[in-house]
Amino acid sequence: MGTEENRQKFERNLMRVERDGIDRLMEFIRKSDFYTAPASTKYHGAYEGGLLAHSINVYENLHGKKYAAGLWGAELKDVPDESIIVVGLLHDICKTYYYTTEMRNRKIDGRWEQVPFYTVDDKIPYGHGEKSVMMVEEYIKLTPQERYAIRWHMGPYSGMNDWSTYAEAMKKYPLCLATFEADMEATYILER
Numbered sequence: 001m002g003t004e005e006n007r008q009k010f011e012r013n014l015m016r017v018e019r020d021g022i023d024r025l026m027e028f029i030r031k032s033d034f035y036t037a038p039a040s041t042k043y044h045g046a047y048e049g050g051l052l053a054h055s056i057n058v059y060e061n062l063h064g065k066k067y068a069a070g071l072w073g074a075e076l077k078d079v080p081d082e083s084i085i086v087v088g089l090l091h092d093i094c095k096t097y098y099y100t101t102e103m104r105n106r107k108i109d110g111r112w113e114q115v116p117f118y119t120v121d122d123k124i125p126y127g128h129g130e131k132s133v134m135m136v137e138e139y140i141k142l143t144p145q146e147r148y149a150i151r152w153h154m155g156p157y158s159g160m161n162d163w164s165t166y167a168e169a170m171k172k173y174p175l176c177l178a179t180f181e182a183d184m185e186a187t188y189i190l191e192r
């Protein structure tokens with residue numbers, strides 16, 4: 001289970017979003033494995049509560065960009081705080097009901113022992129960012145900008161075939177690039 005502090009921070013911020021369906025979305029999250037899931041199987045946040053911690057990190061990075069002096073502050077000044085919250089906290093909601101644990105043999109001090117490890121079991125193979133958009137929109141409506149930013153949060157990692165489309169999305173909504181950066185900063189700096 002994610003730490004109590006992280007759960008409170010997540011819920012406090014999400015409940016600031018005044019949109020029809022937000023209570024039902026909150027209820028879905030509480031009942032799901034969102035608070036206990038890892039953020040990945042073995043890279044960043046591969047521990048219980050890793051997904052929750054990662055989601056908060058991305059939100060805080062994005063919030064920091066909006067209120068920073070200079071380039072990002074100017075670029076994101078008209079992006080509503082609600083959008084920063086929704087995109088940051090929910091970009092990886094596709095990872096709920098996504099990981100499972102299996103046992104694997106590992107040699108510890110010369111003896112074979114069964115240890116648990118995370119593995120992927122994708123029951124809704126709809127894509128990564130795409131799936132997050134779909135899941136959020138089952139509960140609340142997203143603005144076009146939020147939709148794009150969640151869809152494209154993986155940036156160029158979405159796949160080489162997507163590069164020119166991604167470039168157009170970045171031009172249309174700088175929040176797409178800001179979200180990708182916030183995600184990378186969380187993964188490779190805060191969670192390394």
Ligand SMILES: [Fe+2]
Pocket residue numbers: 091092128153154
């Ligand atoms: Fe992601």
